[in-house]
Amino acid sequence: MEQTNFQLKQQKTQSNDWSARLHHATRATREDWLGKGISYLCIGVIILVVASMLWFITSKGIATFTQNHVSLGKFLTGTDWAPDQGKIGALPMIVGSFAVTFAAAIVATPFAVGTAIFMTEISPNKGRKLLQPVIELLVGIPSVVYGFIGLAVVVPFMRSVVGGSGFGIISATFVLFVMVLPTITSMTVDSLRAVPRHFKEASLALGATRWQTVSRVILRSATPGILTAVIFGMARAFGEALAVQMVIGNAAIMPKNLISPASTLTSQLTTGIGDTIDGTLPNNALWSLALILLLMSLFFNALVRVIAKRGQLKHER
Amino acid sequence: MNAKRTDFLATVIINLIVAAVVGILVFLLAYILISGLPHVSWTFLTGTTDAFSGAGGIGVQLFNSFYLLVLTMLISIPISLGAGIYLAEYAKDNWRTSLIRSAIEVLSSLPSVVVGLFGFLLFVVKFKIGFSVISGAIALTFFNLPLLTRNIEESLSAVSRSQREAGLSLGLSKWKTEIGIILPVALPGIVTGIVLSAGRVFGEAAALIYTAGQSAPVTNFADWNPMDAASPLNPFRPAETLAVHIWKVNTEGLATNAAQLSAAASAVLIIAVLLFNLGARLLGNFLYRRVTASK
Amino acid sequence: MLKQYSFDETAVQTFDDSTSLAMKTENLQVFYGANHAMHDANLAFPKNQITALIGASGSGKSTYLRSLNRMNDGIATVTGKIWYHQVDINEPTVNIYEIRRHIGMVFQRPNPFAKSIRENIVYALRANGLKDKAELEERVEKSLRGAALWDEVKDSLDKSALSLSGGQQQRLCIARSIAMEPDVLLLDEPCSALDPISTVKVEETLLELQKKYTIIIVTHNMQQAARVSSQCAFFHLGHVMEYTSTGNMFSNPQIPVTQDYIAGSFG
Ligand SMILES: Nc1ncnc2c1ncn2[C@@H]1O[C@H](COP(=O)(O)OP(=O)(O)O)[C@@H](O)[C@H]1O
Numbered sequence: 001m002e003q004t005n006f007q008l009k010q011q012k013t014q015s016n017d018w019s020a021r022l023h024h025a026t027r028a029t030r031e032d033w034l035g036k037g038i039s040y041l042c043i044g045v046i047i048l049v050v051a052s053m054l055w056f057i058t059s060k061g062i063a064t065f066t067q068n069h070v071s072l073g074k075f076l077t078g079t080d081w082a083p084d085q086g087k088i089g090a091l092p093m094i095v096g097s098f099a100v101t102f103a104a105a106i107v108a109t110p111f112a113v114g115t116a117i118f119m120t121e122i123s124p125n126k127g128r129k130l131l132q133p134v135i136e137l138l139v140g141i142p143s144v145v146y147g148f149i150g151l152a153v154v155v156p157f158m159r160s161v162v163g164g165s166g167f168g169i170i171s172a173t174f175v176l177f178v179m180v181l182p183t184i185t186s187m188t189v190d191s192l193r194a195v196p197r198h199f200k201e202a203s204l205a206l207g208a209t210r211w212q213t214v215s216r217v218i219l220r221s222a223t224p225g226i227l228t229a230v231i232f233g234m235a236r237a238f239g240e241a242l243a244v245q246m247v248i249g250n251a252a253i254m255p256k257n258l259i260s261p262a263s264t265l266t267s268q269l270t271t272g273i274g275d276t277i278d279g280t281l282p283n284n285a286l287w288s289l290a291l292i293l294l295l296m297s298l299f300f301n302a303l304v305r306v307i308a309k310r311g312q313l314k315h316e317r
Numbered sequence: 318m319n320a321k322r323t324d325f326l327a328t329v330i331i332n333l334i335v336a337a338v339v340g341i342l343v344f345l346l347a348y349i350l351i352s353g354l355p356h357v358s359w360t361f362l363t364g365t366t367d368a369f370s371g372a373g374g375i376g377v378q379l380f381n382s383f384y385l386l387v388l389t390m391l392i393s394i395p396i397s398l399g400a401g402i403y404l405a406e407y408a409k410d411n412w413r414t415s416l417i418r419s420a421i422e423v424l425s426s427l428p429s430v431v432v433g434l435f436g437f438l439l440f441v442v443k444f445k446i447g448f449s450v451i452s453g454a455i456a457l458t459f460f461n462l463p464l465l466t467r468n469i470e471e472s473l474s475a476v477s478r479s480q481r482e483a484g485l486s487l488g489l490s491k492w493k494t495e496i497g498i499i500l501p502v503a504l505p506g507i508v509t510g511i512v513l514s515a516g517r518v519f520g521e522a523a524a525l526i527y528t529a530g531q532s533a534p535v536t537n538f539a540d541w542n543p544m545d546a547a548s549p550l551n552p553f554r555p556a557e558t559l560a561v562h563i564w565k566v567n568t569e570g571l572a573t574n575a576a577q578l579s580a581a582a583s584a585v586l587i588i589a590v591l592l593f594n595l596g597a598r599l600l601g602n603f604l605y606r607r608v609t610a611s612k
Numbered sequence: 613m614l615k616q617y618s619f620d621e622t623a624v625q626t627f628d629d630s631t632s633l634a635m636k637t638e639n640l641q642v643f644y645g646a647n648h649a650m651h652d653a654n655l656a657f658p659k660n661q662i663t664a665l666i667g668a669s670g671s672g673k674s675t676y677l678r679s680l681n682r683m684n685d686g687i688a689t690v691t692g693k694i695w696y697h698q699v700d701i702n703e704p705t706v707n708i709y710e711i712r713r714h715i716g717m718v719f720q721r722p723n724p725f726a727k728s729i730r731e732n733i734v735y736a737l738r739a740n741g742l743k744d745k746a747e748l749e750e751r752v753e754k755s756l757r758g759a760a761l762w763d764e765v766k767d768s769l770d771k772s773a774l775s776l777s778g779g780q781q782q783r784l785c786i787a788r789s790i791a792m793e794p795d796v797l798l799l800d801e802p803c804s805a806l807d808p809i810s811t812v813k814v815e816e817t818l819l820e821l822q823k824k825y826t827i828i829i830v831t832h833n834m835q836q837a838a839r840v841s842s843q844c845a846f847f848h849l850g851h852v853m854e855y856t857s858t859g860n861m862f863s864n865p866q867i868p869v870t871q872d873y874i875a876g877s878f879g
Pocket residue numbers: 644647649667668669670671672673674675676687
């Protein structure tokens with residue numbers, strides 16, 4: 001007779017040792033061990049990646065200070081960047097990065113909030129059918145394409161309007177503005193949608209106009225969410241490499257104005273890391289820039305958390 | 318000024334803002350397609366690049382982009398599936414889980430240039446694999462993992478508890494329930510997420526310039542043995558992708574028609590990304606209708 | 613207003629002949645964290661009979677029922693003993709998957725898999741190693757007949773189960789459970805989401821099924837308990853207050869809380 005491993009079938013004929021039968025490991029038990037093993041392994045891989053990323057970049061990034069004995073203060077405040085001559089003042093890049101980040105956020109936020117208000121309060125229908133795809137497409141455009149358009153359109157435009165080479169912080173701001181716009185908009189939309197409907201209805205019922213309702217009730221109660229959105233946008237701008245590098249001019253000097261070539265942490269890294277030799281001061285100095293990027297990314301992350309916590313507390317009260 | 322007038326003014330301003338945002342997108346797409354498409358031809362799509370000037374076709378780069386994409390997905394889908402199942406099914410609500418979630422959050426918010434540099438450090442400097450397809454694919458995996466994991470976890474968690482109980486109450490193991498019952502229901506969301514992330518991976522350059530490299534050695538498209546040095550499938554050859562090519566041509570391009578070349582390449586890249594976005598939507602809807610049996 | 617009843621005054625019947633019992637719980641307690649949801653439940657379930665668990669909503673009926681096949685694992689802490697074939701299946705060393713194959717469960721909301729009707733039934737069978745096509749087909753027909761669904765779906769076994777009506781879906785869930793050939797079938801308010809006609813069909817199915825299975829059914833509906841069950845247990849605020857034959861329960865309840873509940877003063 002054909003053997004079948006189907007235990008249900010056997011139960012009717014087999015011995016009555018129920019204790020053994022109910023304690024026995026079966027296919028399902030083994031499957032569960034296997035499944036647990038697989039999924040723990042996968043999450044373990046991700047944790048390992050994150051941990052080694054933090055570890056490697058940190059250990060490389062502090063070599064400038066531990067091996068080359070550059071003082072941290074000099075690194076952060078020095079304005080001369082010529083690593084092959086031993087001058088490693090990172091301030092120009094730090095200032096450049098912060099300048100383009102803040103500038104882009106300042107320009108993008110009104111546009112993002114306006115668009116979000118349109119999508120949630122003025123015309124949800126057009127918002128869904130027209131603007132949602134617009135936002136998604138803007139997110140989808142790769143950053144090298146933004147860089148290319150910056151180079152082909154924005155830089156010549158700036159050159160003709162304000163003179164100079166056209167490369168500089170203002171061009172980078174322009175490009176980053178478009179790049180962070182969809183990020184800030186879609187997150188702002190989420191936070192506006194999360195405002196309880198009765199807030200809005202109560203305000204309208206009291207005779208407030210739409211704008212009064214939006215500005216006094218909706219925007220106010222969505223403020224933590226909008227703030228989070230802006231920080232996400234800033235994080236994206238701070239970390240963006242290629243698009244900025246293509247339009248900022250990459251001069252590692254303190255930016256004196258918005259229209260002369262400057263550089264950011266990311267642009268300096270992109271242009272420099274391939275030309276330096278591992279273990280030398282110029283190379284280590286670049287890794288220190290990468291470490292700043294990493295720390296800033298962690299900082300933005302923490303900031304988002306703090307705001308989220310605050311927002312929660314406010315709601316509970 | 319009275320409230321009515323302020324309201325009117327605000328509405329006008331908001332409408333102008335929206336028009337500007339839509340205008341920007343229309344301009345971007347129109348500019349790329351109008352300046353790029355006329356230069357896109359069959360020879361451009363399949364031709365090889367002049368190694369010195371960067372002029373010429375983008376055949377190899379296009380192949381490299383797809384090859385890297387496929388490899389990246391082959392590595393990252395299984396890992397993020399396992400990790401997503403862990404988070405949706407096995408993770409308890411405790412400090413360890415929130416630490417894991419924070420780690421994933423951190424990974425997803427790291428700038429891609431940092432991820433690329435880490436890949437460079439690991440594969441090129443430490444393991445001495447050099448600029449290669451495999452280094453690039455793993456760097457892209459790092460960059461892709463957190464998003465896919467989160468997407469998979471969300472899709473799995475969105476499936477009703479009662480489906481899990483149905484499976485468990487029949488004596489199915491947790492794993493079997495998750496793979497055989499929950500996963501098929503969550504598939505539309507997961508597939509949409511995967512295709513969207515494919516679009517992102519396809520356009521990524523910063524993570525690749527120091528991992529997959531910036532050169533596209535001419536390969537022999539008649540040789541499909543991955544072990545051969547000249548084979549397009551060889552995972553250890555450098556592989557400049559389309560996105561990296563655009564960057565390269567623009568920053569150090571010595572080609573006289575650099576602007577045309579990059580416009581054309583950008584047009585191709587944009588169209589590919591648009592197709593991914595469209596594909597994600599269509600495929601997601603199609604699968605959703607199949608799963609819910611609403612015809 | 614809810615009157616205060618003493619939890620000391622209970623009337624729970626016991627059975628002398630333990631061989632006629634399918635299952636039994638001893639001092640079963642369930643805790644959801646700090647919430648003590650079930651106190652010392654001592655109930656025994658005779659073989660091939662339908663036992664109804666009744667009581668107001670929140671009285672712990674589902675909590676108790678879900679403990680019987682360890683569906684509360686990972687959700688609640690369950691202490692006490694659950695006897696099944698002289699084995700305490702509440703022990704951590706017991707193979708819960710095996711338990712659940714012997715003690716099947718049907719839930720309040722129909723929860724068919726998003727698969728075809730046939731696949732709903734054969735999926736778990738195949739996962740347990742039954743590969744023989746003919747045998748699988750046989751089980752499909754047998755279980756669908758058992759759940760009184762065969763005539764309605766025999767021509768559309770490959771259609772999605774989600775295209776069935778609520779009542780059909782629930783009977784499919786019953787079919788899916790009995791296809792595993794369990795000993796005991798646990799049902800948690802199986803008709804609460806169904807229309808009256810579907811309810812009648814499910815009840816008829818259950819009366820037929822008790823010939824082969826021991827059935828424990830939670831119901832919110834006293835008429836239903838009276839129609840289908842032989843034994844009836846009344847739950848109140850996490851306590852089993854009275855357990856007796858269904859006839860006694862409805863004609864001659866022993867303690868005040870049951871009398872008031874049967875009379876409809878709360879619940
Ligand atoms: N998953 C759960 N987590 C926490 N408490 C629960 C859970 N399920 C039920 N409870 C609590 O247990 C008590 C009994 O609930 P339940 O068994 O569902 O009652 P019934 O089925 O009789 O309506 C209720 O107080 C309920 O709040």
